[in-house]
Amino acid sequence: MTFVYKGYGGSYLRVNLTTRQINKFPLANEWVENFLGGNGIGTKILWDEVPEIASPLGPDNKLIIATGPLCGSPMPNSGRVEFIAKSPLTGIYGDANAGGQFGPELKSAGYDVIIFEGQSDEPVYLDIHDDDVALRSAEELWGLGTFEAEARLQAIHKDSRLKTALIGPAGENLVRFAGIQVSYRRSAARCGLGAVMGSKKLKGVAVRGTKGIAFSCPQELEELSLEMHKKLRQNEFFAGIHQFGTSGLVALMQPIGRFPTQNFRLGHFEGFEAISGEVLREEHLVKDIACFNCPLGCDKMYSVISGEFAGCRISSVEYETLNALGARVCNRNLPALLKANEICDDLGLDTISAGNTIAFAMELADFGIWNANELNGLDLSWGNYHSILQLLHDMAYRQGFLGDLLADGAARAAKWLGRNADRYAMHVKGQDIPAQDGRAQQSMGLAHVTSSRGADHLKAFPTIDETGYPSEAVRRYGDQYLPELVDPLATKYKAMLVKDGEDFGAVVDSSGNCKSGGTFVMAEIYWQEQADAIAAATGMLMTSRNLRCIGERIYNLQRCYNAIHGITSADDVLPWRFTQAPSPSGNARGSVCRLDLMLPDYYAARGWNPEDGLPTQATLQRLGLDQAWKYMQQIINSGKAKIIRSQLGWAEPYTKKMVEQE
Amino acid sequence: MITVTVKLFNLLAIYAGIKTQSFDLAEGITIKQLLERMVHEYPAPFKDMIYHHEKINPHLRIFLNEHLLNESELDAALSDGDKLMLFPAIAGG
Known part of the structure; x- marks a missing residue:
């Protein structure tokens, strides 16, 4: 099948580390039409190819590296790349995202996605120079830190423009929170995906791409991008x-x-x-x-x-x-x-x-x-x-x-x-919970428990209610939800904020642009602008409505993936400190995180069952995920999901009443 | 006479050229009045961070004794020992 869209590299690599076979395929049209790129395509491949019984550090887990249609484009902050696998830290869906220059370089070599499968018996790295792709020995790189390994690879290839994605000794030693370091010194840190590479004896990927990327409507994309660059520079948040x-x-x-x-x-x-x-x-x-x-x-x-x-x-x-x-x-x-x-x-x-x-x-x-x-x-x-x-x-x-x-x-x-x-x-x-105390910002507490990769601020990334910016809220949601929406301690409307952030975030992570500049913190790029940019880049008929559906589809499929590992609403909990011990600090003094008020709203907004917190048949049918619903039911009803859940390996978060000790 | 401590952060500290300043003020002075005084004392760019179209910049974040203030609270009188923290537009992380 010919790949018909512009704005992509247009092909993907399947690298079997056990057999050392490398195969190149055209990107699948239905992948990009339904899942866009990056995070979305990675989720689809994980769902299709990495079964619930696969061990995160075993040969059946796969590491997917994926860029999106805006990665390497003129749009601002368009250098992001996604890594997706079953997480060795959580045992469920895992992903990590990084900026830098690796993503655009990979795309410029002609590849949107690399799927690593199997396990090598000796250290290797994948060497990509446009059409020349080879697995090479990484014996002399194994054991090196990422800084020296990157420099060594550039020396070996006599090319200082070589871009790399590498693990250090932590990944090699299967540390369950090992990250992947991407040129130049950016981290795809979360979920322990560096250990997945380590388990496959894959030290990294070195890439040089010189092909460039052809866009569908380059002039239109250029004009839109210039407007976005200008708006970002004029944004109130830009200078700080x-x-x-x-x-x-x-x-x-x-x-x-x-x-x-x-x-x-x-x-x-x-x-x-x-x-x-x-x-x-x-x-x-x-x-x-x-x-x-x-x-x-x-x-x-x-x-x-x-x-x-x-x-x-x-x-x-x-x-x-x-x-x-x-x-x-x-x-x-x-x-x-x-x-x-x-x-x-x-x-x-x-x-x-x-x-x-x-x-x-x-x-x-x-x-x-x-x-x-x-x-x-x-x-x-x-x-x-x-x-x-x-x-x-x-x-x-x-x-x-x-x-x-x-x-x-x-x-x-x-x-x-x-x-x-x-x-x-x-x-x-x-x-591990990142640096947002849900007692001080209720939406962040909710975001941590609904994130598909375990505690995380970046899936939903609610920022308008950190200290409350009504003007930013009005730009996205109108004034109908004020003042509660921007009050960090209010719970009303936070389910809507988190769901919208998760869906939009899934699209941004599937497109290849950045959440820190323009899409979340500086609200210049939202559904419509993102849809316009994707349409101009790819030639796809893309509306904000289509894009919302894609975001929702991706997030629901991640929830389904977690569900076949036994995850339910019982796991949407915070440790006791957040829900039982009132905050002793600042504006949050006396506050606890009210998940009990927000989660029912969230499940309702998602069209998920209020009892088990899982997507309903109607919701998955609406998103074209009928087969996912059937498979999820099969695994849950067979009792397999419960068994897998019992073997995930981590202690349950402690949620009973506790009193802080001095 | 009361003493109020003001801490400035991010671009506000850069434009003011100072991070912390104590002000000896007459009793009854409001937060808005103190902001007006600071605008006159500090170099010009500082004013643009405080005011937007002659009103308090909606992106300015003001904490009084760690309590986040909304605009309607800026007419409140300050008390001896009060601590103010001022931030320009920042968010994320």
């Missing part, structure tokens, strides 16, 4: 985000009470100024940098020039990392925090899960739950940054009892340990 990136949020989150501190005991961090975006820029900025075709340039290169951590050089120091390796573990030492970020990126660890897992370990130490001989001499007092750095290293290499245990993540470590450790593992569906 350009100056500080996401690190500028550290200070703002203090009075809101949304800055997880001491493993979420608090929502504010005394002395936060020491790790704020303002200090980061003043004391450590080398230069502003940007991902592919991004006018915003929220990325920065930083360095440490003196003191114990002199020589540290690191980019993409995000709000999430400043929290996870800062406040969450009570670390006020910014150079040490930058060093921790550098270690994570080089060894290939997700900074969010790494920080959350260390915070879990520190809280256990605080309550005397560890036996002294288990700590290998480490002092796990809050804020001990030498121990933090040592633990990152130990986890990446699975060294010692503690490193090996924590390399499985807080939720699994809690299960292995027992001793009531589950009370201190802050996770949803095995996924």
Whole structure:
């Protein structure tokens, strides 16, 4: 079948690592018509090809790398690439997304998707130079950090423009929150997909693409893109985000009470100024940098020039990392925090899960739950940054009892340990909770439990109610939902906000543009603009209505995938701290996250069964997913789903009433 | 006389050239009046962050003792020891 649309590379690679066979196929028209690209196509392939019984670290799991129709286009912030697989951290649907330049380069070589299947018996990397595609030995790269491995590959190929997606030692050692590092120094961090690569002995992908991308209506796309670039630069949020990136949020989150501190005991961090975006820029900025075709340039290169951590050089120091390796573990030492970020990126660890897992370990130490001989001499007092750095290293290499245990993540470590450790593992569906306290922003609490990849802010990415921007809300939803929609502590209309964000987010992640610039935080690009851009790029008949349907279809299929792993409404829960212990911080003081009020609205808005929280037959039929409904029912009714659920491996989130101990 | 501490963040601190300032104020002064005074004390670009079409910029975020204020609360009188935090338009993460 000929692929008929423009704006795509037009073909995909299927790479069998067991047999070393590489096959090239035209992209399927029905894939892009129903699932668009990136996240959507990855979800479709995962559903079709990775069965519920497949082990995340076994040969039957597949790693899918996918770009979308706007990746590499003139549209602003169009450098995103998706990685999709069954997650070794959660055991359910998993994905991770990164910016940088890898995605556009892959597309320019002519490929939208790579499917890796099977397992190699020795380390390899996939070498792509336009039509020349080969698996090559990665013996000399195995064991290297991602920084050196990238440089070595560029040297081997004598090409400094080579773009890579690589794992470090953490992925090789099957750390369940190992990420994938993408050129230049961007992380597809979440869900432990680096460990999927490690299990396949796949060190990475090196790509050079020189073909370029042909668009259906290049002039129309160019005009639309220019208008979007202009609007972004005029947007009220542009200057502040350009100056500080996401690190500028550290200070703002203090009075809101949304800055997880001491493993979420608090929502504010005394002395936060020491790790704020303002200090980061003043004391450590080398230069502003940007991902592919991004006018915003929220990325920065930083360095440490003196003191114990002199020589540290690191980019993409995000709000999430400043929290996870800062406040969450009570670390006020910014150079040490930058060093921790550098270690994570080089060894290939997700900074969010790494920080959350260390915070879990520190809280256990605080309550005397560890036996002294288990700590290998480490002092796990809050804020001990030498121990933090040592633990990152130990986890990446699975060294010692503690490193090996924590390399499985807080939720699994809690299960292995027992001793009531589950009370201190802050996770949803095995996924570490990122830096949004749902007590301070109700919509974020809901977003964490409804996210298809476990706790996550980026699936729904509700931002208009962080501090409440009525003008932004009116632009998207009119004034009918004000004032509740923008009140961070209100629960009314938050189900609608989260559902819309998830559907639109699925489309953005399937298109190849970015959630941080223009699609969510700066609300210039929404359904209509995205549909117009896709139509101009591809020649597809695309309306905002079609696009909404695609977003909903993708998100529902992810829920179905989780359902065949036994996930139900019983798993849409937050740990006790968020629903039982009133926030002690700032604007959120006294507040708890009211999932009980929001979830029924959410299931209703989705057309999901209010009892089990699963998509109904009518909903899936409306989305053209009849076969998915049948298969889901078959697996659930056979009892298989329950068995798989019981083997996911993580401790259940502790949800009973608890009182904070001093 | 009362003393009020103001903390400025992000672009506001850059344009004002200062991160924290204490103000000795007459009793009864409101938040809006203090903003007006700051606009006169700090360099010109600061004003554009505070006002939009002669009204308080709707993207400005003001916290009084960690309580997020809406526009109707800006006419409230300040008290001795109050702490204000001011942010320009930022969101995300």
